[in-house]
Amino acid sequence: MISLDSVTVAFGRTIALDDVTLDVHEGITGLFGQNGSGKSTLLRVLCGLLRPTNGSVEILGRRASARDEDLKRHIGYVGHDSGLYPMLSVEENLALFARLYGAPEKRCREVLDALGIGGWARTPSRELSAGIRRRAAVARALVHDPAVLLLDEPYANLDDDAAALLSAAIVSWRRSDRVCIVATHGAKKVKAYADAGIILQRGRVQSAGIYRRAENVPAP
Amino acid sequence: MTAAASDAGFVAKTLALGRKDLQIEARARDTLPPMLAFAFSVTLLLAFTLPDAEPQPPNVLAGFFWITVLFAGLIGFARTFEVERQDGALDALLLTPIDRSAIFLAKAAANLLYIALVQVLLLPAFTILFSLRIGPGLAALLLVITLVDVGFVAVGTLFASLAAETRSRELMLPILAFPALVPPFIAGVELMSNLITGASFGELTNAGWFVILVVYDIVFVVVGALAFEFAVE
Numbered sequence: 001m002i003s004l005d006s007v008t009v010a011f012g013r014t015i016a017l018d019d020v021t022l023d024v025h026e027g028i029t030g031l032f033g034q035n036g037s038g039k040s041t042l043l044r045v046l047c048g049l050l051r052p053t054n055g056s057v058e059i060l061g062r063r064a065s066a067r068d069e070d071l072k073r074h075i076g077y078v079g080h081d082s083g084l085y086p087m088l089s090v091e092e093n094l095a096l097f098a099r100l101y102g103a104p105e106k107r108c109r110e111v112l113d114a115l116g117i118g119g120w121a122r123t124p125s126r127e128l129s130a131g132i133r134r135r136a137a138v139a140r141a142l143v144h145d146p147a148v149l150l151l152d153e154p155y156a157n158l159d160d161d162a163a164a165l166l167s168a169a170i171v172s173w174r175r176s177d178r179v180c181i182v183a184t185h186g187a188k189k190v191k192a193y194a195d196a197g198i199i200l201q202r203g204r205v206q207s208a209g210i211y212r213r214a215e216n217v218p219a220p
Numbered sequence: 221m222t223a224a225a226s227d228a229g230f231v232a233k234t235l236a237l238g239r240k241d242l243q244i245e246a247r248a249r250d251t252l253p254p255m256l257a258f259a260f261s262v263t264l265l266l267a268f269t270l271p272d273a274e275p276q277p278p279n280v281l282a283g284f285f286w287i288t289v290l291f292a293g294l295i296g297f298a299r300t301f302e303v304e305r306q307d308g309a310l311d312a313l314l315l316t317p318i319d320r321s322a323i324f325l326a327k328a329a330a331n332l333l334y335i336a337l338v339q340v341l342l343l344p345a346f347t348i349l350f351s352l353r354i355g356p357g358l359a360a361l362l363l364v365i366t367l368v369d370v371g372f373v374a375v376g377t378l379f380a381s382l383a384a385e386t387r388s389r390e391l392m393l394p395i396l397a398f399p400a401l402v403p404p405f406i407a408g409v410e411l412m413s414n415l416i417t418g419a420s421f422g423e424l425t426n427a428g429w430f431v432i433l434v435v436y437d438i439v440f441v442v443v444g445a446l447a448f449e450f451a452v453e
Contacts (some may be wrong), residue, residue: 049311067452069317077315087244099236100316102229125307140312166367 001026001177002046002148008056009041010200016041017052018203025210027195028147031183037200040080040185043150047077067140076141077150082133083140086126087178093125101144111139114172116165135166142173149173149180155189163189175213178210181182209210213216223261228260233318237326242333244303247257251299255338260345267349274351278416281350282409288342290405293335297376297394300327301384314452320325324377324448328441331373357415364415367433368408374440375400382452384390407433 002024009017031039035128037179044050045057048066053174057064060069084093115135120128128136134157141149147176149170170180171193182190191197191211199206247249266284270276306308313323346352354361375397383392407429414424424430 047315049314066314069319072315072317075315077312079308079311082310083308083312085240085244085303085309087247087303088240093241096236096240097312097316099314100233100318102317198409 001157001220002062002181003058004042004045005056005058007042007045007052007057009038009050010053015203017045020055020203020205022143022198022205022208024179024198026179028170028174028180028182028190028193029115030187030190030194030197031144031181031201032185032187032190033200033206034185036096039185039200040152041203043077043152043181043183044079044198045149046148047075048072049077049079056158061199065220073144074147076098076148077152078137078141079152080135080156082125082135082138083127084133087124089122090139091121093136094140097140097208098143103144107143108139109143111169112120114142114169115139116162131159131162134158137161138166138169142169147178149178151180151182153184154182155184155186174186230319230322234322234326234329237313237318237323238282238329240329241326242328246294248303250302251296252334252337255292255296255334257342258295259288259338259342262291263342263345263349264286269336269352275353276350279287279409279413281346281352281416282412284350285342285346285412286405286408289335289368290372290401293331293376294394294397296334297331297340297373297380297397298383298390300331300377300380305384310452320449320452321400321445323452324381324445327381328373328377328444331377331419332369335369335373339369352416354415356420357421357424360419360421361412362425363410363431364408364430367430368404370437371404371440372431374400375404375435378440378444378447378451381448393435397421402434404433407436 004020004022007017007020008015021041032055033039041050045052046059046064048064051066054194059071060074062068064071088096090112091108094112095105098105098108107168109118112121116129117132117135119140120132125133125136134154139153154166158166167189168183174180182194194211196210198208240303256385301310304313368380375403379396383396386392410429411424411427
């Protein structure tokens with residue numbers, strides 16, 4: 001569902017991704033590596049926020065492009081920041097993004113409840129704790145029910161209960177026509193439910209493998 | 221999807237973005253109040269620089285008005301993308317399936333509203349402090365103000381998007397925008413000065429500066445909407 005062919009990303013003299021070639025199949029893939037290994041850069045390339053210096057990316061059988069509005073409808077991304085407007089409430093943020101993606105507004109309540117933050121719907125984003133804001137950011141990425149979900153350190157600032165809720169939301173989102181990449185430097189939580197894993201080291205793929213067969217993933 | 225449905229989606233999304241900007245400003249109040257505070261402080265200072273003689277020189281009054289608007293506008297425009305920078309909202313916005321010109325148009329519309337509100341309050345202040353008399357030329361003056369404002373916000377919003385990516389963005393915006401803003405502001409001063417001296421609507425629309433203003437607006441609204449995509453990248 002996602003293919004990278006000789007992707008290199010350079011920031012001046014710094015090579016963030018070095019000739020990365022890999023295929024990511026349906027299901028949930030953990031993206032592991034230490035700080036500076038290139039996880040965030042890889043996700044930013046996949047979602048279209050960063051153009052690779054060299055190489056090409058294919059997502060859902062189409063060459064990735066920042067201008068492909070139709071492809072953008074199928075991608076949900078959470079970066080290090082929440083991507084929420086601090087002065088708007090959680091539900092106002094979600095309603096705005098639902099409208100921009102052309103998703104039904106009832107999806108807002110569904111994803112808020114799935115992530116256990118329905119009680120914070122009317123709270124301005126700036127007043128949320130870091131953990132709740134993190135979950136609200138994931139809700140924003142899920143509001144349009146994307147086929148490709150890219151999560152960069154989604155467990156940052158989450159306590160064990162919140163992390164369990166987030167894991168449950170990701171697992172219940174999984175279907176055989178969907179792909180999710182979860183980047184994290186702490187592999188334990190993601191390995192518990194991931195179908196495959198990729199380890200990056202200094203911008204290169206150190207290893208990639210399948211933990212369980214994707215056929216076990218529920219059909220759409 | 222049909223072209224009509226696509227256009228309707230574009231308009232609806234642009235309106236949603238514009239409404240979001242106004243909603244945030246209504247709560248944060250960090251753009252309009254500094255613009256108003258600057259405009260009235262400068263107007264008050266300028267009121268003490270002119271002799272008490274009446275009538276005041278029209279070109280001086282027009283110059284005072286547009287210089288005040290220019291700087292008040294730039295103060296506000298510099299904050300245009302501040303709301304998008306907080307907590308990575310611009311990245312989230314750029315990932316949505318919307319034409320980037322919708323983001324530009326929504327930002328420009330919000331800026332147009334802010335600068336219009338400043339002017340709505342500034343004109344009466346000029347009438348009181350400088351004995352500004354427009355009389356029957358008020359409708360023509362409002363047309364001139366609208367035309368200058370459209371070009372001003374198109375250029376201001378575009379350069380604000382460029383300046384937003386720099387460290388000293390408050391400093392960069394005037395440096396980038398001033399040279400491009402010279403034509404509409406000279407036109408504004410000339411046309412407003414003519415109206416103060418009693419020029420008719422017909423004389424106004426036949427003036428060379430009026431034509432320049434109309435052409436400037438068309439060019440920079442189109443250029444702004446098209447170039448914005450590259451500016452945010």
